[in-house]
Every structure is written in structure tokens, then in C-alpha cells.
Amino acid sequence: MTTIVSTVAYLGLEARAVEVQVQLIPGLPKFIVVGLADKAVAESRERVRGAIAAMGLSMPPKHIVVNLSPADLPKEGTHFDLPIALGLLGAMGVVDAETLSELVVVGELGLNGRIAPSPGVLLAALHASSEGKGLVCPAAQGAEAAWAGSIDVIAAPDLIGLLNHLKGNQLIGPPQAGEAAEPAAGLDLRQVKGQETAKRALEIAAAGAHNLLMIGPPGAGKSLMASCLPGILPPLDAGEALEVSMVQSVAGTLDGGRITRARPYRAPHHSASMAALVGGGLKVRPGEVSMAHLGVLFLDELPEFQRSVLDSLRQPLETGAVSVARANAHVTFPARVQLIAAMNPCRCGHLGDASLACARAPRCAADYQAKVSGPLLDRIDLHVEVQSVSAADLVLPPPAEGSAEVARRVMAAREVQARRYADEAARTNAEADGDLLEAVATPDDAGRTLLAQASEAMRLSARGYTRVLRVARTIADLAGAPDVGRVHVAEALSYRRRAPSS
Numbered sequence: 001m002t003t004i005v006s007t008v009a010y011l012g013l014e015a016r017a018v019e020v021q022v023q024l025i026p027g028l029p030k031f032i033v034v035g036l037a038d039k040a041v042a043e044s045r046e047r048v049r050g051a052i053a054a055m056g057l058s059m060p061p062k063h064i065v066v067n068l069s070p071a072d073l074p075k076e077g078t079h080f081d082l083p084i085a086l087g088l089l090g091a092m093g094v095v096d097a098e099t100l101s102e103l104v105v106v107g108e109l110g111l112n113g114r115i116a117p118s119p120g121v122l123l124a125a126l127h128a129s130s131e132g133k134g135l136v137c138p139a140a141q142g143a144e145a146a147w148a149g150s151i152d153v154i155a156a157p158d159l160i161g162l163l164n165h166l167k168g169n170q171l172i173g174p175p176q177a178g179e180a181a182e183p184a185a186g187l188d189l190r191q192v193k194g195q196e197t198a199k200r201a202l203e204i205a206a207a208g209a210h211n212l213l214m215i216g217p218p219g220a221g222k223s224l225m226a227s228c229l230p231g232i233l234p235p236l237d238a239g240e241a242l243e244v245s246m247v248q249s250v251a252g253t254l255d256g257g258r259i260t261r262a263r264p265y266r267a268p269h270h271s272a273s274m275a276a277l278v279g280g281g282l283k284v285r286p287g288e289v290s291m292a293h294l295g296v297l298f299l300d301e302l303p304e305f306q307r308s309v310l311d312s313l314r315q316p317l318e319t320g321a322v323s324v325a326r327a328n329a330h331v332t333f334p335a336r337v338q339l340i341a342a343m344n345p346c347r348c349g350h351l352g353d354a355s356l357a358c359a360r361a362p363r364c365a366a367d368y369q370a371k372v373s374g375p376l377l378d379r380i381d382l383h384v385e386v387q388s389v390s391a392a393d394l395v396l397p398p399p400a401e402g403s404a405e406v407a408r409r410v411m412a413a414r415e416v417q418a419r420r421y422a423d424e425a426a427r428t429n430a431e432a433d434g435d436l437l438e439a440v441a442t443p444d445d446a447g448r449t450l451l452a453q454a455s456e457a458m459r460l461s462a463r464g465y466t467r468v469l470r471v472a473r474t475i476a477d478l479a480g481a482p483d484v485g486r487v488h489v490a491e492a493l494s495y496r497r498r499a500p501s502s
Contacts, residue, residue: 035068142175144257216386
């Protein structure tokens, strides 16, 4: 007789159904696992053996075969331990196999029988909900699984407690969905002295989820302003929070199953590899661009990143997703991020100050900025030059307007966009495209004339033209204007990078 237990294999943010088939065959004692299992799954037999021994049971003196079906689907991770153990116990007659048929099971086993957390429980819970089944998961991740909605979750601390629950000897109560506390207040824009143009660009970027590049000398406040951005962004709505948590779940970073409404903010070091930034590796995992989904990806010292690593961001910035192709799998992760980048104008950083600039200026600036490709720069909506801060600026009192005031305007603009795109795939102006963008952002006659003249003079690409329209629509939203006018187009053009002259 074959005992079958349902579990899942993760492929990106997709949980695919897997059957764990366990059969006891007369013959010499042996325990084998088949079905395209990786090293972690193959080692599960030793963890299962130890966990069963910790319960005071002995392994049956038979040939134990565990098949993970479908056999051509790669199986990775330690979450197969618990379904293999339950399948074996079902085959031994310790637990009712009929009871197991209504459950999806995930969890790693310790040698003492403890059920340890494993990545991806939220995805498994959503899969179980779609199949109309219950879920068995580690106790530490019950709060995470509870976010799947109307689903019976058994969050067990150990194998013996789970068996007692399945037999009716002990009751494991249903877990409650956890929500993280509000994050502590971060940096405030009141700390930024001067830089009114850059702060205005930051507000526009936040209001429309636009990409922003700040170029300026060291110590001008570029990193400080980027760190202030989370404080003016609106919180995630319920659907967005679930999307972000699914990425965190498969990456194993969802702390205690608590879902937060704060937008992700990721700031990788410039030594990051391509796999770290866009995802990949031997076992494909989401990279920084996916961990920042629906949030901010801040790249400081932009030209110091490897050029190939930066260019790998071009597709995700355009499509909002990243596809990692491997010989045995093709995995897609969401990557709808807001890119905020900062860089010095040249290697020495003091291009505009003759007393501090190096002897190679201005040639060093051209060489340094050429490390960032033109196609990547074309995907950045707002380019702003940040001026150095003088001692006179630093002794001025704090600005009257801080993050709270800017956040209110940003929230109002986002609410306008939410109503505008309620029936569309886009969520913000930065995602509007094609006929939708033409319908919502076509300027008036004066604005169209200015945009046509500027496109010729600035040699805007088709992508650049589109991004000017998106930014102009956001500027109009911040002003409370129903239509895009010449003044909105003019300000949007002022933030656009000019093509190099021939």
C-alpha cells in the first residue's frame, strides 16, 4: 500500500503541487528518496530517521521508497522533511492516511522531532487554500500561514504534538495572522539644509513612483535625502502587503510571520554581484530588485557598480519583473521598484569647484559618468544636480516643512492615481503606458507645442518622451490640476537628461 501526502515545490513565487508517495517493500532495510531531489531533500531521510527515533519508534525493517511526484520537477529545500515523515508514519499505520489526504504539509525536522521553520510557507498556504485543503506548518510560521485567509492551519511545534492533534488526543489552536508594528520614525526632510530643487524632485518621485538620479559632490546630502524617502511614501495597501510578503516568504526573511505595511527599502553595496542584485544563484533566489518590490531600491555610488550588473536592471525597470533562466528552470520574480540612485559628478567628486577638482577635469567626469550606460540613464525619469552645501546653509534653522507635510501631498497625489487607475493594470503614473498614458497625460495645446520643440532640441528617445509625460502627469496631480498644462511639461523637461551633443 502506498501512502500519499501533499506538499509543494517552489518555482519563483509559484507553489507547485507535489505528491510524497511512501511505500514499504519487503526486502533488505533501506531508505531511498527519488524524484529529482537536491542534496537537502536527499538528506531528509537522516533527519526523518532521527525524529522518529526521538518519538521512541523504530524504523520498519523493510525497503522504504519515497517518490516525489512529478519526478521531472526539481525539488529543493528542507520543507520536504515533514511530509516524508508523515507519509512514512502513515505507511507504518501510526497515523491515519485518510486524514493526511486533506492536508498540504511543509516543514523541516530536527533530530529531536522539533518542526523548524522553512522558507515559502505563505506560498504553500495560498496553494492549500486554492486546493481547498488545510495546511500543516511549523509553529513559528503559523502567523504567516494565517494570512492566506479561510484555511485550516495546524501550526505544530514538534512531530509528537502533531500526531497527538491528528489522533484527537491534543488540540493545537489555530494561529492568528500577525502584523508588524509600525516602523520607527526614520530620517526627516527637516534635516536637509537647502537643496530645494532636489527635495522637489524627491517629492515628485515619491508621488508617481518615478526613478530618480541625484548627481552632486560628496557631502551634499544625496544619501540623506534618499534615506528620507521612506518617510514620505504612502503605506502598502492590503494587496500590496501580501505581494511583498510573498517575496519575503520565499526568501525566508518574513520575521515571525508578521506582515508590515511599510514599503521595502533596499540599499545594496556597490560590490553586489549580478545574482545578488537581480536574483539567481545555484538555488534560484530573489535578488535585491525583487526584495524591493513595490518599494525603493537605492544604489549609492552608481558608477562603482559593475557595468554588467547595472545593465541587468534595464529589463526589470521596464517590465516590473525579472526572469532568471537556468538549464532546469525558468523562474520569474516581481520587480516593480522605484530606483533611486546617487553619484558623484567625477571620481574626485569636485568637478564644479576649481580649487578642489583634480588635474584631469573635465575629462575625468566624462570617463566616470560613461561607466553608466545611456540606456539605463534613459530609464531614469528625474535627473537632478545636487549642489554642495556651504557653511552658511548649515547654520540656518531647520526648514519649516518636513517629511510629514510632504507625505500628505504625496498621499493625496497617490489617492488621485488610485481612483484614476482603479480599473487598469497600472497603479501609479510611472506604470501608465500606451493608450492609457495618452488618455490621462496628453497636454493642452501649449504643452504639446513645448513638448514637440523640446523633444527635437533635447533629442528625446521614444522612451524619454513617454517618461516626460508620466512625470508631467504627476506634477499636475501634486498641483491638483485635472489636465496636464504647459507649466507641468516645462517642469518635467527640466528634470530630463539631455542627450550628449555630437
